Amino acid sequence: MRILFVTSEAFPLIKTGGLADVSGSFPAALRKLNNDIRILIPGYPAVLDKILNSSHLCTLSNLPKVGDVQIILGEMPDSGVPVMAIKSAVLYERDGGPYADVNGNDWEDNPIRFGILSLVAARLSAEDSPLNDWIPHIVHCNDWQTGLTPAYMHFMHDTRKKIDQPKSLLTIHNMAFQGCYPAKWLAALDLPSESFQLDGLEYYGQLSFLKAGIFYANGISTASPTYAKEIQTDEYGFGLQGLIAKRSHEIRGILNGVDTREWNPSTDQYLHAPYDFKKMRGKAKNKKLLQARLGLAVDTKTVLLGVVSRLTHQKGLDLLLECADKLFLDNDCQLVVLGSGEENLQRGFEELAKKYPQRVSVNIGYNEELSHQIMAGSDIFIMPSRFEPCGLNQMYGLLYGTPPVVSNTGGLADSVIDTNQETIHNKTATGFVMKSIDTCQLLATISRAIESFNDPKIWKIIKKNGMQQNLDWSESALGYQEMYCALIQSKEIK
Ligand code: ADP
Protein backbone atom coordinates (compact mmCIF):
# COMPACT_ATOMS: atom_id res chain seq x y z
CA MET A 1 0.00 0.00 0.00
CA ARG A 2 1.17 3.53 -0.68
CA ILE A 3 0.53 5.67 2.39
CA LEU A 4 1.00 9.40 2.74
CA PHE A 5 1.43 10.17 6.43
CA VAL A 6 0.74 13.85 7.03
CA THR A 7 1.96 15.42 10.25
CA SER A 8 3.08 18.72 11.75
CA GLU A 9 5.88 17.19 13.84
CA ALA A 10 8.03 14.05 13.82
CA PHE A 11 10.87 12.99 16.12
CA PRO A 12 13.86 13.40 15.73
CA LEU A 13 13.24 16.20 13.23
CA ILE A 14 11.00 18.37 15.41
CA LYS A 15 9.02 17.63 18.58
CA THR A 16 6.68 19.38 20.97
CA GLY A 17 4.86 16.30 22.32
CA GLY A 18 3.62 12.79 21.77
CA LEU A 19 2.50 13.37 18.18
CA ALA A 20 6.18 13.69 17.24
CA ASP A 21 7.01 10.40 18.94
CA VAL A 22 4.17 8.71 17.05
CA SER A 23 5.12 10.24 13.69
CA GLY A 24 8.75 9.26 14.21
CA SER A 25 8.08 5.62 14.94
CA PHE A 26 4.72 4.48 13.57
CA PRO A 27 5.61 5.01 9.87
CA ALA A 28 8.73 2.88 10.38
CA ALA A 29 6.55 0.07 11.74
CA LEU A 30 4.25 0.34 8.71
CA ARG A 31 7.25 0.16 6.43
CA LYS A 32 8.34 -3.02 8.18
CA LEU A 33 5.00 -4.47 7.07
CA ASN A 34 6.08 -3.74 3.49
CA ASN A 35 4.03 -0.63 3.00
CA ASP A 36 5.37 2.12 0.78
CA ILE A 37 5.02 5.02 3.19
CA ARG A 38 6.13 8.64 2.97
CA ILE A 39 5.87 11.32 5.64
CA LEU A 40 4.72 14.80 4.58
CA ILE A 41 5.78 17.58 6.95
CA PRO A 42 6.34 21.36 6.82
CA GLY A 43 9.94 22.28 6.01
CA TYR A 44 10.80 24.00 9.28
CA PRO A 45 14.53 24.83 9.49
CA ALA A 46 15.18 21.81 11.77
CA VAL A 47 13.42 19.51 9.31
CA LEU A 48 15.40 20.76 6.30
CA ASP A 49 18.59 20.48 8.36
CA LYS A 50 18.07 17.00 9.69
CA ILE A 51 16.58 14.98 6.83
CA LEU A 52 19.20 12.92 5.05
CA ASN A 53 19.97 12.61 1.33
CA SER A 54 17.57 15.38 0.40
CA SER A 55 16.87 16.50 -3.13
CA HIS A 56 14.27 18.56 -4.97
CA LEU A 57 11.32 16.36 -5.97
CA CYS A 58 8.76 18.69 -7.53
CA THR A 59 7.13 22.10 -7.39
CA LEU A 60 3.48 22.76 -6.62
CA SER A 61 2.12 26.00 -8.07
CA ASN A 62 -0.93 28.21 -7.68
CA LEU A 63 -1.33 27.67 -3.98
CA PRO A 64 -3.36 30.31 -2.19
CA LYS A 65 -1.37 33.14 -0.57
CA VAL A 66 2.05 31.59 -1.29
CA GLY A 67 2.09 30.71 -4.98
CA ASP A 68 4.73 28.00 -5.30
CA VAL A 69 6.19 25.56 -2.81
CA GLN A 70 8.98 23.05 -3.37
CA ILE A 71 8.71 19.46 -2.26
CA ILE A 72 12.02 18.13 -0.96
CA LEU A 73 12.43 14.37 -0.72
CA GLY A 74 14.76 13.03 1.95
CA GLU A 75 14.94 10.35 4.60
CA MET A 76 14.34 10.17 8.32
CA PRO A 77 17.59 9.86 10.25
CA ASP A 78 17.63 6.42 11.98
CA SER A 79 14.66 4.76 10.29
CA GLY A 80 15.31 5.84 6.69
CA VAL A 81 11.56 6.34 6.08
CA PRO A 82 11.12 8.71 3.10
CA VAL A 83 10.11 12.25 4.05
CA MET A 84 8.63 14.91 1.83
CA ALA A 85 9.25 18.36 3.32
CA ILE A 86 7.32 21.36 2.05
CA LYS A 87 9.85 24.09 1.45
CA SER A 88 8.39 27.55 1.68
CA ALA A 89 10.58 30.25 3.22
CA VAL A 90 7.62 32.53 3.85
CA LEU A 91 5.58 29.88 5.70
CA TYR A 92 7.97 27.73 7.63
CA GLU A 93 11.53 29.07 7.71
CA ARG A 94 11.58 31.20 10.84
CA ASP A 95 12.91 31.04 14.39
CA GLY A 96 10.58 29.60 17.02
CA GLY A 97 8.52 26.43 17.30
CA PRO A 98 6.19 24.74 14.83
CA TYR A 99 3.10 26.47 16.21
CA ALA A 100 4.35 29.49 18.13
CA ASP A 101 7.09 32.11 18.16
CA VAL A 102 9.96 32.20 20.65
CA ASN A 103 7.70 33.92 23.20
CA GLY A 104 5.11 31.18 22.96
CA ASN A 105 2.55 33.20 20.97
CA ASP A 106 0.80 31.24 18.22
CA TRP A 107 1.87 32.30 14.72
CA GLU A 108 -0.87 34.52 13.34
CA ASP A 109 -0.74 32.85 9.97
CA ASN A 110 -1.20 29.30 11.34
CA PRO A 111 -4.39 28.87 9.27
CA ILE A 112 -2.33 29.38 6.12
CA ARG A 113 0.68 27.42 7.36
CA PHE A 114 -1.42 24.35 8.15
CA GLY A 115 -3.98 25.02 5.44
CA ILE A 116 -1.14 24.70 2.94
CA LEU A 117 0.14 21.53 4.63
CA SER A 118 -3.37 20.11 4.26
CA LEU A 119 -3.77 21.29 0.68
CA VAL A 120 -0.38 19.96 -0.42
CA ALA A 121 -1.35 16.52 0.93
CA ALA A 122 -4.56 16.64 -1.09
CA ARG A 123 -2.78 17.87 -4.25
CA LEU A 124 -0.20 15.09 -3.96
CA SER A 125 -2.98 12.53 -3.83
CA ALA A 126 -5.02 13.98 -6.70
CA GLU A 127 -5.12 12.53 -10.18
CA ASP A 128 -3.08 15.41 -11.60
CA SER A 129 -0.39 15.21 -8.91
CA PRO A 130 3.10 15.92 -10.26
CA LEU A 131 4.07 12.63 -8.58
CA ASN A 132 1.94 10.56 -10.91
CA ASP A 133 4.06 7.48 -10.21
CA TRP A 134 3.33 7.79 -6.49
CA ILE A 135 -0.35 8.44 -5.85
CA PRO A 136 -1.14 7.17 -2.35
CA HIS A 137 -3.91 4.69 -1.59
CA ILE A 138 -4.28 6.15 1.91
CA VAL A 139 -3.73 9.68 3.17
CA HIS A 140 -3.28 9.38 6.93
CA CYS A 141 -3.87 12.74 8.62
CA ASN A 142 -3.08 13.64 12.21
CA ASP A 143 -4.83 16.23 14.37
CA TRP A 144 -6.26 19.62 13.41
CA GLN A 145 -3.16 20.78 11.56
CA THR A 146 -4.03 18.30 8.79
CA GLY A 147 -7.80 18.44 9.24
CA LEU A 148 -8.45 20.28 5.99
CA THR A 149 -6.83 17.52 3.91
CA PRO A 150 -9.95 15.30 3.80
CA ALA A 151 -12.02 18.39 2.95
CA TYR A 152 -9.74 19.40 0.06
CA MET A 153 -9.67 15.79 -1.14
CA HIS A 154 -13.47 15.76 -1.12
CA PHE A 155 -13.73 19.01 -3.09
CA MET A 156 -11.05 18.02 -5.61
CA HIS A 157 -12.07 14.52 -6.49
CA ASP A 158 -14.01 13.76 -9.55
CA THR A 159 -17.35 12.47 -8.27
CA ARG A 160 -17.70 9.88 -11.03
CA LYS A 161 -14.55 8.05 -9.95
CA LYS A 162 -14.77 8.44 -6.23
CA ILE A 163 -14.64 4.75 -5.37
CA ASP A 164 -11.09 4.44 -6.71
CA GLN A 165 -9.82 7.66 -5.21
CA PRO A 166 -7.31 7.65 -2.35
CA LYS A 167 -9.01 7.37 1.02
CA SER A 168 -8.39 9.67 3.94
CA LEU A 169 -8.01 8.65 7.57
CA LEU A 170 -7.86 11.15 10.40
CA THR A 171 -6.29 10.21 13.72
CA ILE A 172 -7.43 12.39 16.59
CA HIS A 173 -4.58 12.73 19.06
CA ASN A 174 -6.24 15.45 21.09
CA MET A 175 -9.79 16.86 20.83
CA ALA A 176 -8.80 19.86 22.92
CA PHE A 177 -6.92 21.41 20.01
CA GLN A 178 -9.28 22.13 17.12
CA GLY A 179 -7.76 24.88 14.99
CA CYS A 180 -10.74 27.28 14.97
CA TYR A 181 -10.32 30.53 13.03
CA PRO A 182 -12.47 33.44 11.82
CA ALA A 183 -14.56 32.71 8.73
CA LYS A 184 -12.51 35.13 6.60
CA TRP A 185 -9.85 32.42 6.25
CA LEU A 186 -12.24 30.36 4.13
CA ALA A 187 -11.69 32.52 1.05
CA ALA A 188 -7.98 32.90 1.80
CA LEU A 189 -7.69 29.11 1.75
CA ASP A 190 -9.71 28.66 -1.46
CA LEU A 191 -12.40 26.70 0.36
CA PRO A 192 -15.85 26.71 -1.24
CA SER A 193 -18.22 29.04 0.60
CA GLU A 194 -21.03 26.46 0.45
CA SER A 195 -18.97 24.17 2.68
CA PHE A 196 -19.28 26.71 5.50
CA GLN A 197 -22.28 25.16 7.21
CA LEU A 198 -23.22 22.75 9.97
CA ASP A 199 -22.71 19.80 7.60
CA GLY A 200 -19.25 20.98 6.68
CA LEU A 201 -16.44 23.15 8.05
CA GLU A 202 -18.38 25.54 10.20
CA TYR A 203 -18.24 25.42 13.98
CA TYR A 204 -20.18 28.12 15.84
CA GLY A 205 -19.46 30.73 13.17
CA GLN A 206 -15.81 29.79 12.79
CA LEU A 207 -13.80 27.65 10.42
CA SER A 208 -12.75 24.52 12.33
CA PHE A 209 -9.87 22.47 10.92
CA LEU A 210 -10.58 19.52 13.21
CA LYS A 211 -14.28 19.47 12.47
CA ALA A 212 -13.48 19.53 8.75
CA GLY A 213 -11.34 16.43 9.22
CA ILE A 214 -13.93 14.62 11.30
CA PHE A 215 -16.68 15.48 8.85
CA TYR A 216 -14.92 14.68 5.56
CA ALA A 217 -12.44 11.91 6.44
CA ASN A 218 -13.29 8.46 5.12
CA GLY A 219 -12.07 6.93 8.37
CA ILE A 220 -11.42 8.16 11.89
CA SER A 221 -9.25 6.78 14.65
CA THR A 222 -8.09 7.93 18.06
CA ALA A 223 -5.00 7.12 20.07
CA SER A 224 -6.68 4.62 22.43
CA PRO A 225 -9.90 2.58 22.67
CA THR A 226 -11.11 4.30 25.85
CA TYR A 227 -10.58 7.76 24.35
CA ALA A 228 -12.61 6.70 21.29
CA LYS A 229 -15.57 6.20 23.63
CA GLU A 230 -14.88 9.21 25.81
CA ILE A 231 -14.94 11.73 22.97
CA GLN A 232 -18.56 10.83 22.31
CA THR A 233 -19.52 12.30 25.67
CA ASP A 234 -20.15 15.92 26.71
CA GLU A 235 -17.29 15.72 29.20
CA TYR A 236 -14.56 14.85 26.72
CA GLY A 237 -15.94 15.83 23.31
CA PHE A 238 -14.99 19.53 23.47
CA GLY A 239 -18.20 20.40 21.61
CA LEU A 240 -17.69 17.88 18.79
CA GLN A 241 -19.24 14.92 20.64
CA GLY A 242 -22.40 15.07 18.53
CA LEU A 243 -20.55 14.80 15.25
CA ILE A 244 -18.30 12.07 16.62
CA ALA A 245 -21.27 10.14 17.97
CA LYS A 246 -22.89 10.24 14.52
CA ARG A 247 -19.91 8.33 13.15
CA SER A 248 -19.41 6.27 16.29
CA HIS A 249 -19.64 2.88 14.54
CA GLU A 250 -16.74 3.84 12.27
CA ILE A 251 -14.31 5.21 14.85
CA ARG A 252 -11.54 2.93 16.02
CA GLY A 253 -9.35 3.47 19.03
CA ILE A 254 -5.89 2.00 18.53
CA LEU A 255 -3.38 2.39 21.34
CA ASN A 256 -0.13 4.05 20.26
CA GLY A 257 3.03 2.02 20.32
CA VAL A 258 6.38 3.02 21.76
CA ASP A 259 9.55 3.64 19.78
CA THR A 260 11.57 0.93 21.47
CA ARG A 261 14.76 2.00 19.68
CA GLU A 262 14.57 5.34 21.51
CA TRP A 263 12.94 4.15 24.72
CA ASN A 264 14.72 1.04 25.92
CA PRO A 265 16.65 1.09 29.23
CA SER A 266 19.17 -1.47 27.99
CA THR A 267 20.27 0.62 24.99
CA ASP A 268 19.28 4.19 25.91
CA GLN A 269 22.10 6.52 24.80
CA TYR A 270 21.29 9.03 27.55
CA LEU A 271 21.74 6.60 30.45
CA HIS A 272 24.99 6.17 32.32
CA ALA A 273 24.11 2.63 33.39
CA PRO A 274 21.98 0.48 31.10
CA TYR A 275 19.71 -2.13 32.67
CA ASP A 276 16.92 -4.58 31.95
CA PHE A 277 14.53 -6.60 34.07
CA LYS A 278 17.09 -9.33 34.63
CA LYS A 279 19.87 -6.94 35.63
CA MET A 280 18.34 -4.08 37.54
CA ARG A 281 21.45 -2.75 39.26
CA GLY A 282 21.85 -0.03 36.65
CA LYS A 283 18.55 1.50 37.68
CA ALA A 284 19.82 2.30 41.18
CA LYS A 285 22.95 3.84 39.67
CA ASN A 286 20.84 6.03 37.38
CA LYS A 287 18.83 7.14 40.41
CA LYS A 288 21.93 8.20 42.35
CA LEU A 289 23.36 10.05 39.36
CA LEU A 290 20.04 11.80 38.79
CA GLN A 291 19.75 12.83 42.44
CA ALA A 292 23.30 14.19 42.31
CA ARG A 293 22.74 15.99 38.99
CA LEU A 294 19.62 17.68 40.37
CA GLY A 295 21.08 18.61 43.76
CA LEU A 296 18.77 16.28 45.68
CA ALA A 297 19.93 14.27 48.68
CA VAL A 298 21.57 11.14 47.23
CA ASP A 299 19.79 8.19 48.81
CA THR A 300 18.41 5.14 47.05
CA LYS A 301 16.02 4.34 49.93
CA THR A 302 14.11 7.60 49.56
CA VAL A 303 11.40 7.14 46.94
CA LEU A 304 11.92 9.46 43.95
CA LEU A 305 8.76 10.57 42.13
CA GLY A 306 9.16 11.70 38.51
CA VAL A 307 7.15 14.02 36.25
CA VAL A 308 7.92 14.85 32.61
CA SER A 309 5.07 16.76 31.06
CA ARG A 310 3.60 19.73 29.34
CA LEU A 311 2.44 21.85 32.27
CA THR A 312 -1.17 22.36 31.23
CA HIS A 313 -4.61 21.86 32.75
CA GLN A 314 -4.94 18.59 30.79
CA LYS A 315 -2.13 16.96 32.74
CA GLY A 316 -3.73 17.50 36.19
CA LEU A 317 -0.47 18.47 37.87
CA ASP A 318 -2.18 21.22 39.85
CA LEU A 319 -3.54 18.32 41.92
CA LEU A 320 0.01 17.32 42.76
CA LEU A 321 0.82 20.89 43.84
CA GLU A 322 -2.26 20.87 46.06
CA CYS A 323 -1.28 17.72 47.92
CA ALA A 324 2.50 18.23 47.93
CA ASP A 325 2.79 19.47 51.55
CA LYS A 326 0.85 16.52 52.89
CA LEU A 327 2.81 14.16 50.67
CA PHE A 328 6.15 15.43 51.99
CA LEU A 329 4.90 15.49 55.57
CA ASP A 330 3.74 11.88 55.52
CA ASN A 331 6.42 10.28 53.36
CA ASP A 332 10.15 10.09 52.93
CA CYS A 333 10.07 11.07 49.26
CA GLN A 334 11.57 13.34 46.63
CA LEU A 335 10.11 14.82 43.45
CA VAL A 336 11.67 15.74 40.12
CA VAL A 337 9.66 17.74 37.56
CA LEU A 338 10.63 18.50 33.97
CA GLY A 339 8.23 20.52 31.85
CA SER A 340 7.00 23.83 30.64
CA GLY A 341 3.70 25.45 29.89
CA GLU A 342 1.21 27.51 31.83
CA GLU A 343 2.70 30.30 33.94
CA ASN A 344 0.80 29.48 37.16
CA LEU A 345 1.90 25.84 37.09
CA GLN A 346 5.51 26.71 36.36
CA ARG A 347 5.47 29.19 39.24
CA GLY A 348 3.74 26.73 41.58
CA PHE A 349 6.40 24.10 41.02
CA GLU A 350 9.24 26.60 41.29
CA GLU A 351 7.89 27.72 44.66
CA LEU A 352 7.65 24.11 45.77
CA ALA A 353 11.31 23.60 44.89
CA LYS A 354 12.26 26.66 46.96
CA LYS A 355 10.31 25.32 49.89
CA TYR A 356 11.87 21.83 49.73
CA PRO A 357 15.33 22.39 48.19
CA GLN A 358 16.73 18.96 49.12
CA ARG A 359 13.58 17.12 48.13
CA VAL A 360 12.20 18.84 45.03
CA SER A 361 13.93 19.61 41.75
CA VAL A 362 12.00 21.61 39.16
CA ASN A 363 13.37 22.01 35.67
CA ILE A 364 11.40 24.35 33.46
CA GLY A 365 12.07 23.84 29.76
CA TYR A 366 12.41 21.08 27.24
CA ASN A 367 15.24 18.59 27.66
CA GLU A 368 15.29 15.27 25.81
CA GLU A 369 18.30 13.89 27.70
CA LEU A 370 16.94 14.74 31.14
CA SER A 371 13.54 13.24 30.22
CA HIS A 372 15.20 9.85 29.63
CA GLN A 373 17.27 10.14 32.81
CA ILE A 374 14.16 10.94 34.86
CA MET A 375 12.35 7.98 33.38
CA ALA A 376 15.25 5.69 34.39
CA GLY A 377 16.26 7.31 37.69
CA SER A 378 12.82 7.81 39.26
CA ASP A 379 11.01 5.10 41.19
CA ILE A 380 7.42 6.13 40.42
CA PHE A 381 6.11 8.17 37.49
CA ILE A 382 3.21 10.57 38.19
CA MET A 383 0.56 11.29 35.51
CA PRO A 384 -2.82 12.39 36.94
CA SER A 385 -4.21 13.70 33.62
CA ARG A 386 -7.77 15.05 33.44
CA PHE A 387 -7.95 13.49 30.00
CA GLU A 388 -5.29 11.62 28.06
CA PRO A 389 -5.94 10.45 24.50
CA CYS A 390 -3.10 7.96 24.82
CA GLY A 391 -0.11 9.21 26.78
CA LEU A 392 3.33 7.87 26.10
CA ASN A 393 5.16 8.71 29.29
CA GLN A 394 3.27 6.17 31.38
CA MET A 395 4.33 3.54 28.84
CA TYR A 396 7.95 4.70 29.02
CA GLY A 397 7.58 4.42 32.82
CA LEU A 398 6.41 0.80 32.46
CA LEU A 399 9.36 -0.13 30.25
CA TYR A 400 11.88 1.63 32.51
CA GLY A 401 10.75 -0.14 35.69
CA THR A 402 9.20 3.10 36.97
CA PRO A 403 5.61 2.09 37.71
CA PRO A 404 3.20 4.91 36.92
CA VAL A 405 0.50 6.49 39.08
CA VAL A 406 -2.22 7.46 36.59
CA SER A 407 -5.80 8.65 36.40
CA ASN A 408 -8.43 6.33 35.03
CA THR A 409 -8.91 7.91 31.61
CA GLY A 410 -8.08 7.42 27.93
CA GLY A 411 -4.87 5.60 27.10
CA LEU A 412 -3.83 5.61 30.76
CA ALA A 413 -6.76 3.33 31.56
CA ASP A 414 -5.86 1.15 28.57
CA SER A 415 -2.18 0.73 29.38
CA VAL A 416 -1.81 0.49 33.18
CA ILE A 417 -3.16 -2.29 35.40
CA ASP A 418 -3.83 -1.28 38.98
CA THR A 419 -2.06 -3.03 41.84
CA ASN A 420 -4.28 -4.98 44.23
CA GLN A 421 -4.18 -8.39 45.86
CA GLU A 422 -5.56 -10.12 42.80
CA THR A 423 -3.28 -8.45 40.24
CA ILE A 424 -0.24 -9.07 42.43
CA HIS A 425 -1.27 -12.69 42.79
CA ASN A 426 -1.79 -13.25 39.06
CA LYS A 427 1.23 -11.08 38.21
CA THR A 428 -0.57 -8.55 36.04
CA ALA A 429 -0.19 -5.41 38.18
CA THR A 430 1.87 -2.73 36.42
CA GLY A 431 1.05 0.52 38.23
CA PHE A 432 -1.48 2.45 40.28
CA VAL A 433 -4.76 3.79 38.93
CA MET A 434 -6.69 6.60 40.66
CA LYS A 435 -10.40 5.92 41.24
CA SER A 436 -11.33 9.52 40.50
CA ILE A 437 -9.47 12.59 39.36
CA ASP A 438 -9.05 14.73 42.47
CA THR A 439 -6.40 15.69 44.99
CA CYS A 440 -7.43 13.17 47.66
CA GLN A 441 -7.31 10.29 45.20
CA LEU A 442 -3.96 11.38 43.87
CA LEU A 443 -2.52 11.54 47.36
CA ALA A 444 -4.07 8.20 48.29
CA THR A 445 -2.80 6.55 45.12
CA ILE A 446 0.75 7.89 45.47
CA SER A 447 0.68 6.69 49.09
CA ARG A 448 -0.39 3.23 47.91
CA ALA A 449 2.45 3.24 45.41
CA ILE A 450 4.97 4.25 48.09
CA GLU A 451 3.70 1.47 50.33
CA SER A 452 4.37 -1.04 47.56
CA PHE A 453 7.79 0.53 46.91
CA ASN A 454 8.64 -0.20 50.52
CA ASP A 455 7.85 -3.89 50.05
CA PRO A 456 10.74 -5.14 47.86
CA LYS A 457 9.04 -8.40 46.91
CA ILE A 458 5.89 -6.74 45.64
CA TRP A 459 7.82 -3.91 44.02
CA LYS A 460 9.91 -6.38 42.07
CA ILE A 461 6.78 -8.05 40.69
CA ILE A 462 5.21 -4.77 39.61
CA LYS A 463 8.38 -3.51 37.94
CA LYS A 464 9.00 -6.78 36.15
CA ASN A 465 5.42 -6.97 34.85
CA GLY A 466 5.71 -3.50 33.33
CA MET A 467 9.14 -4.06 31.84
CA GLN A 468 8.04 -7.27 30.14
CA GLN A 469 5.10 -5.67 28.34
CA ASN A 470 5.28 -5.64 24.58
CA LEU A 471 4.53 -1.99 23.88
CA ASP A 472 6.16 -1.56 20.48
CA TRP A 473 4.19 -0.67 17.36
CA SER A 474 3.86 -4.18 15.92
CA GLU A 475 0.30 -4.89 17.02
CA SER A 476 -1.04 -1.38 16.55
CA ALA A 477 0.50 -1.09 13.09
CA LEU A 478 -1.39 -4.25 12.12
CA GLY A 479 -4.58 -2.67 13.47
CA TYR A 480 -4.05 0.39 11.29
CA GLN A 481 -3.20 -1.74 8.29
CA GLU A 482 -6.50 -3.53 8.71
CA MET A 483 -8.24 -0.19 8.83
CA TYR A 484 -6.51 0.99 5.65
CA CYS A 485 -7.54 -2.20 3.82
CA ALA A 486 -11.16 -1.80 4.90
CA LEU A 487 -11.16 1.82 3.70
CA ILE A 488 -9.67 0.95 0.34
CA GLN A 489 -12.24 -1.78 -0.20
CA SER A 490 -15.10 0.36 1.04
CA LYS A 491 -17.60 1.41 -1.59
CA GLU A 492 -18.81 4.29 0.51
CA ILE A 493 -18.55 7.65 -1.16
CA LYS A 494 -17.68 10.57 1.07
P1 ADP B 1 1.43 14.97 25.10
O1 ADP B 1 1.69 14.68 23.69
O2 ADP B 1 0.02 15.22 25.44
O3 ADP B 1 2.32 16.05 25.62
P2 ADP B 1 2.52 12.28 25.63
O4 ADP B 1 2.69 11.54 26.90
O5 ADP B 1 1.85 11.58 24.52
O6 ADP B 1 1.80 13.67 25.98
O7 ADP B 1 3.92 12.67 25.02
C1 ADP B 1 4.76 13.61 25.56
C2 ADP B 1 6.13 13.45 24.96
O8 ADP B 1 6.83 14.68 25.12
C3 ADP B 1 6.97 12.40 25.65
O9 ADP B 1 7.91 11.86 24.75
C4 ADP B 1 7.67 13.22 26.73
O10 ADP B 1 8.84 12.60 27.18
C5 ADP B 1 7.94 14.49 25.98
N1 ADP B 1 8.07 15.68 26.82
C6 ADP B 1 7.09 16.42 27.37
N2 ADP B 1 7.60 17.48 28.03
C7 ADP B 1 8.94 17.39 27.88
C8 ADP B 1 10.04 18.19 28.33
N3 ADP B 1 9.86 19.27 29.05
N4 ADP B 1 11.29 17.81 27.97
C9 ADP B 1 11.48 16.70 27.23
N5 ADP B 1 10.50 15.91 26.78
C10 ADP B 1 9.25 16.25 27.10
Ligand code: GLC
Ligand atom coordinates in the same frame (compact mmCIF):
# COMPACT_ATOMS: atom_id res chain seq x y z
C1 GLC C 1 -1.57 13.99 22.15
C2 GLC C 1 -2.16 13.47 23.44
C3 GLC C 1 -1.39 12.31 24.03
C4 GLC C 1 -1.00 11.30 22.98
C5 GLC C 1 -0.28 11.99 21.84
C6 GLC C 1 0.10 11.03 20.72
O1 GLC C 1 -0.57 14.91 22.36
O2 GLC C 1 -2.30 14.50 24.41
O3 GLC C 1 -2.20 11.68 25.00
O4 GLC C 1 -0.17 10.32 23.54
O5 GLC C 1 -1.10 12.97 21.28
O6 GLC C 1 -1.01 10.32 20.25
